[in-house]
Amino acid sequence: MTTVQQHIEITHRFYQAKKALFEEMVAHLLIEYTALYMPVRMVFFSAPMDSREYVAQFAYLKKTVRGHFGDACPVVSYVAQPVDTDGMALEVHEVVLTGEDTVSYRKYAGISYIAVERIGCRRLFLGGVTGDVLHWNIREQADDVFARIRQVIDAERMPVSAIIRQWNYIEKITDCDNAGHQHYQDFNDARSQFYAGVEWSTGYPAATGIGTRWGGIMIDMDLLLCEDGTVFMAGVNNPLQVAAHAYSQQVLLGKTALQVRTTPKFERAKAVWKDDHGFVYISGTAAIRGEKSLEGVGIEEQTLATLENIEYLVSGNNLRQTGIPVTGDAGLINFRVYVKYRADMEKARKVIESRYPELPVIYTLTDVCRSELLIEIEGMGLLR
Incomplete structure (x- = not known):
């Protein structure tokens, strides 16, 4: 792992708690965490038994985190995914502030968020935006969440084009409802309508669309708008893969209320560059070449193919195609790894650790956006 610590502007830090009572795990993680920079988002991962327990535990998390931080409270998300320890994991997103930045903690349309601003440049961090988990279907929740984000x-x-990174958590992502509507496709249709009419001059956001056991729809977002010309942003393509927003109808599943099924609107990565350094958000990446999944192979082969996709994506040669004058490959600083089957967890870990033995990684257990895919990986990288 190659990093240039003085160039970090945003980072994701990981913590783990062994299996215990829910309240004990939360307390352990909050005690273990010590801020290096300003925390803007806390993402908790655990395994509630059902949607009602998810709602109750999420409420407890928000109340407890607010009690811990007071008015300077990061936004809170709760992802219903078991972790490899069978306990709880915590991912904290931190921002490095400059002397010119001001920070505001705000709430609007029922959404808590943080604004970081300086003259000519603004950033927003939204987290844990959900619909009515207990009563609404996936499409209703997605439409409501996007309406309030708007x-x-x-x-x-x-x-809307200021969105640079989006995490989309979708309960039972590959399931279909009684009318034949796949959860992921319903979400993609809602996202496409939310994005419609927007000029995406720097490309769509980087994004992850991943399954959860419970929780309906939940969205986290980072937004960045710099009008002073000091920051350059670009979507990053991967020549090994068809852009997700250019998929054909053959790889999209389920019925749709629209004329055609809409594609997942995200870039393979999103790069942010300032002066002589920057960072890159790596979207959820799987063993897809062209637009077809790598089928009929085991977890090791899919993991290797996924890592190769990421490595090519953030290679210096590929990044320079976006117009960013990097001097080399991005320095990877973390991974979040989603594995479909528990029996594959250790096999995937061995492959990843053999290639990146010192990289901070969180492993969770969940469904990926295609039923034949066994693993998905996202991450962050530093540019120089």
Whole structure:
């Protein structure tokens, strides 16, 4: 792992708690965490028994985190995915502030978020945005979540195209409802309508669309708008893969209320560059070449193919194609790894650790966006 610590502007830090009572695991993680920079988002991973327990535990998390941090509280997300320890994991997103930055903790349309601003440049961090988990279907939740996010973005006078990173958590992502509508496709249709009419001059956001056991729809977002010309942003393609937003109808599943099934609207990565350094958000990446999944092979082969996709994606040669004058490959600083079957967890870990023995990694157990895929990996990288 190659990093340039003085160039970190945003970082994701990982913590683990062994299996215990829910309240004990939360307390352990909050005690273990010590901020290096300013925390803007806390993402908890655990395994509630059902949707009602998810809602109750999520409420407890938000209350407890607020009690811990007071008014300077990071946004909180709760992902219903078991972790490899059978306990709880915590991912904290931190931002390095400059002397010119001001920070505001705000709430609008029922959404808590954080604004980091300086003259000519603004950033927003939204987290844990959910619909009515207990009563609404996936499409209803997705439409509601996007409608309220739109209210926040409009209130902040930022364009939708300022979204640079989006995490989309979708309960039982590959399941279909009684009408034949796949959960992931319903979500993609709602996202496409939310993005419609927007000029994506720097490409769509980096994104992950991943399954959860419970929780309906939940979205986290990072937004960045710099009008002073000091920051360059670009979507990053991967020549090994068809862009997700250019998929054919053959790889999209389920019925749709629209004329055609809409594609997943995200880039393989999103790079942010300032002066002589930057960072790159790596979208959820799987063993897909072209637009077809690597089928009929085991977890080791899919893991290797996924890592090769990421390595080519953030290679210096590929990044320079976006217009960013990097001097080499991105320095990977973390991975979040989603594995479909528990029996494959250790096999995937061995492959990843053999290639990146010192890289901080969280492993969770969940369904991926295609039923034949066994693993998905996302991450962050530093640019120089």
